[in-house]
Amino acid sequence: MAKGSNQKLKIVYLIKILTEKTDEQHSITMNEIISELKAYGVNAERKSLYNDIENLRQYGLDIVGEQHDRTYYYYLVSRQFELAELKLLVDSVQSAKFITERKTNQLIKKIEGLASKYQASQLQHQVYVSGRVKTNNEKIYYNVDYIHTAIDRNSMISFQYFQWNVKKEKVLKKDGKPYEVSPWALSWDDENYYMVAVDSSDNKIKHFRVDKMLNINILDKPRQGEECFGEQNTDVAHYAKKLFGMYSGxxxxxxxxxxxxxxxxxxxxxxxxxxxxxxxxxxxxxxxxxxxxxxxxxxxxxxxxxxxxxxxxxxxxxxxxxxxxxxxxxxx
The missing domain is CATH 3.30.70.240 (Alpha-Beta Plaits)
Incomplete structure (x- = not known):
């Protein structure tokens, strides 16, 4: 049999086919596998595919083959995420106000990629993004990354902080003067993302909505305020249990x-x-x-x-x- 243009990728496309086309309720025959591979520019013989499937089983993929009449049907059983877990992830992404509508749709699409096409259609049935209250700050993902990096480096950060006025315009607090704080954690509360930080100006724990932070810079200054968390020694999970609505006091x-x-x-x-x-x-x-x-x-x-x-x-x-x-x- 003549080799296809993507012959070296045969095993990769075989995994893709089993992942996307099969699950516990949907199987595929050897003839259908050969046809699917051909669509990817891969020619394959039955004997080589039997060996490939066995190799994938040894690798750890739970591929089941069942005979009905004279035909064998193959499907992938266990996956990295169960369908119930993927539904939970979709619900979490949808309910998070701090994730923009555009990014929500992108993330859900990626989550669907972890399921078969049949399971993905079930996930689509529970997608209700349009009309939900969502942030419009697309930079929140970079903000989160900067904050995590600063925490890892034990560094302070500076940023500008805004609020909305009655004209629905962004107004910078402190007349645009940057805040300089020591970030200690990120906390998800009431469907919003907050940074828990110590303000060096008064050595108090304060909370900042991550989607309202602008122009974050990591400073060449060590973090301060570890003592503010008291005996918990920066156990922010313990600290957050005492909070109600991220209000300080x-x-x-x-x-x-x-x-x-x-x-x-x-x-x-x-x-x-x-x-x-x-x-x-x-x-x-x-x-x-x-x-x-x-x-x-x-x-x-x-x-x-x-x-x-x-x-x-x-x-x-x-x-x-x-x-x-x-x-x-x-x-x-």
Whole structure:
């Protein structure tokens, strides 16, 4: 048999065919494999393909051959990602506000490439990107890369930061003067991407929306502020658990009185190691360490009668002040 123009790529195209054309519900015959290879400019004989498939099995590809009547059918079983995992990735990309619509579609297309064409069609059925709230800052991907690089190098960064005005125009904060901060982590909260950093001007932890950062530069200055994370020693995951909506504030140990039915809510928010102290047959108390902010107080309000802040006294007074403020705001 005459050699095809891409003969040296036979094994590569064989993997491509099995990956794209087959899965546990869809198989392919040897004749169809030969035909598909020919479309790529590769001529192949059955005997050589049997050897190639066996070599791929030894390499680690889970290729199954099943006989129906007198015909053998081949399909690829296990993949790097299961279909359920790919669906989860698609959902995550779609829901992320910090990923632009254009980049969302590009990423989903790449995710589809990890599945067979039949599985890819299932992924397409759950794609709803148009109309979702998405950032329009295409440079966010470079911003993320710069921040990660600075963290790896233990370096500070400078950048400009903007906000939107009522005319939907970008307005630079601090009149365009660059911020100089020490980045410690990136955190995904409320569908947005934030940089957790220490501002050297006042040595406080601050949060910056990555899609609102412009003109990032990595500075030839070592990072500062490790002590700001306290005993966790820059354990940002532990720190983020105390946050509500990425709002900064004073760290406090707050005592909550909860109805028993709210146990799951407390565990979901603060972790299973949170200690519960029985108050009576219907209530328990717990002490939680949080970054105290109006956002935290609003979270407690949202739980209705199920959770109540009972200490310390200064926090209770802050809650009363917030209730009074809201009453005035919505009074006639």
């Amino acid at each position: 004073k760290e406090e140990i707050v005592k909550l009185e909860c109805e028993n039915k709210m146990a799951g809510v407390i565990i979901d928010r603060f972790g299973k190691d949170t200690m519960f102290i029985k108050k009576d047959e219907d209530h328990f108390t717990t002490n939680v360490k949080v970054i105290l902010s109006n956002q935290f107080i609003s979270w407690v309000f949202s739980l209705g009668n199920g959770v109540k802040i009972v200490g310390p006294d200064d926090v209770v007074e802050k809650v009363k002040s917030e209730v009074e403020r809201l009453g005035k705001q919505y009074s006639d």
